[in-house]
Amino acid sequence: MALVGRAAHTRWHWPARVRNIVVCDIAAPVPGLPYPLSTPDDLAGTAELVERTGRRCIAVQADVRSLEQMRSVTERAIAEFDRIDILIANAGIASAAPIAEMDEQLWQDMIDTNLTGIFHSFRAVVPHMIERRWGRVVATSSIVARMGMRNAGHYAASKWGVLGLVKSLSLEVAEYGITVNALLPAGVDTDMIQNPATWRLMVPEKENPTKADWLAIIESGPPNGDLIEPAEVAEAVLLLVSEHGRHFNGEAVTISCGGSANLS
Template identity: 40%
Template structure:
C-alpha cells in the first residue's frame, strides 16, 4: 500500500521561493534555447520593433491647450504622430481673478506641435458655449478630415470656503469645469459615433475622489466629471468609443495664479505631505504620458475608468 505524501504547507516563504525558482527556470530555459524565449524577454531586447500605439495618423483636439497639462498633452500626442487642434479661450473670464492663457500662449503650443513634424491648428473658443464647441469640431473635420481623439482638459479653480463664496465663484467654476466639459463631449460624440471609433479623455482631479475644505466648488465640479465619464463611457461603448478620466494630484500649471516665492514653497510642502511619494508638484508631462496611453491601441479595452496620477495620494482613498 502506497503511503500518501504529506501535503505541502502553503506559506508565504514557499510562495516567494517558488516564484523565484520559476523566474530563474524561465531565464535558464531562455538562455539554453533563445528561440523559445518568452514574449516579455523578446520585447525587451534592443532589436525589438517600436510598439505601435495606433496614434500615428490620428487627429486630436485638446482643450485648455494654451499652457500646462493641455500644452503637454498636445506635444505628447504630436510626438506620437497625431495632428493636433489646440483649443483655448485665449482671454480672461469676467469675475475670475486668475489670469488665463493668452492667444500668444495658444500660438506657442501650435508652434511646439509643428516642431514635432505634425499639423497644428489653433482655435480660440469658449467651452461654455455649445455652438462654439460644435464649431471647433466642424472646423477640425473641414481642415484636418476627422476627429479621432478628444482631450477635455480645460478647467479653472477659484477656491473659497462655502460660507464666504460668491455666486460668481460657483457659476464660473461649474460653468467651465462641468458644463464646458459636457459641451466638449456633446460636440464630438456625434462625429465619433458616426465613424464607430474614438478616444475621449477627461481631466478631473484627486479632488474628484475626496473632499477638500475651502474648495467646495472645484471639488464638486471634479466629482461631477467622474460621473460624466462613466455615463459617457456606457453610451459610447457600443460604438467602439472609449471614455476615461485622469485624476492628477497637484501639477505645476498656471491654474493657481501668481504666487509669491513663500506661497509657492508652502504649497510644495503641503503637497509633499499630501502625496505618498516624496514629491510635491508633478510636471504636466507626467499627466500627458498617461493620457497618451489611454488614447493608444494598448488601452482599447479600457473605458469608464478614472486613473489616478497622484504620487500615491490616491492610496488614502476608501476605494
C-alpha cells in the same frame, strides 16, 4: 479642448492615429480668477510646439462654456482633417471660498467651465465618433473630486460631476468602438496652482506665503509627493488614447503621488 492630440515634447511617442491636431482655448481673462489665463500668444506657441514634432496644428480661440463655439471648433477640425479620432477635454479653472460664504457667481463660473465645458466638448464631438464607429475620449477631472477640499467645494463638485459624465458616456458609446476615461491628477505644476491665492490656501498659517513656503510643505511629505509635471499627465493621456489603451473604458485613472491610497 484638443482634438486628435495635444502639444507634446519631441520625445513622446504619438499614437498611430495621431497625425494632425486642433487645440482650442479661451485665451482671454475670466473675471474672478486669482491668476492670469493663457493669451493668444500662448495658444499660438502651443501650435508651434506641436508643429515642431512634424504634425500640423490649428489653434482656435474658443470658449468651452459655449456649445455653439465647441461645435464650430469641431466642424473646422473635420473640414481641415476629415475626421476626429481623439478628444482631450481639459477644461478647468480654480478659485477658492468656503461654501457658507461662496458667491453664487463664483459657483456658477466653476460649474459652467469645469463641468458644462466638458459636456459641451462631448456633445460637439461624440456624434461624429459614433458615425465613424471609433474614438478615444479623455476628460480631466481631479483627485479632489474623490476627497473634497476645504474652501474648494465648487471645484470638487465640478470635478466629481466630470466622473459621472465620463462613466455614463462610456456606457452609451462602447458599442461604437469608443472609449471614454477620466484622468484625476493631484497638484500639477501650472499657473493654476502656482499663484499667491493658492499659496494662501495651502499655507493658511502665514499671512503672505510664498511659493517657497508651499514647496517646503510638499517636500516635507512622502517620497515622490512633489508637484506633478504636465508632461507626466500627458504621458498618461497618450496611453489612454493609444491602441494599448483599448481596455480602459469608464475608468478614473489617478496620478496622486500616493494621495489616493486611502480612498475607495
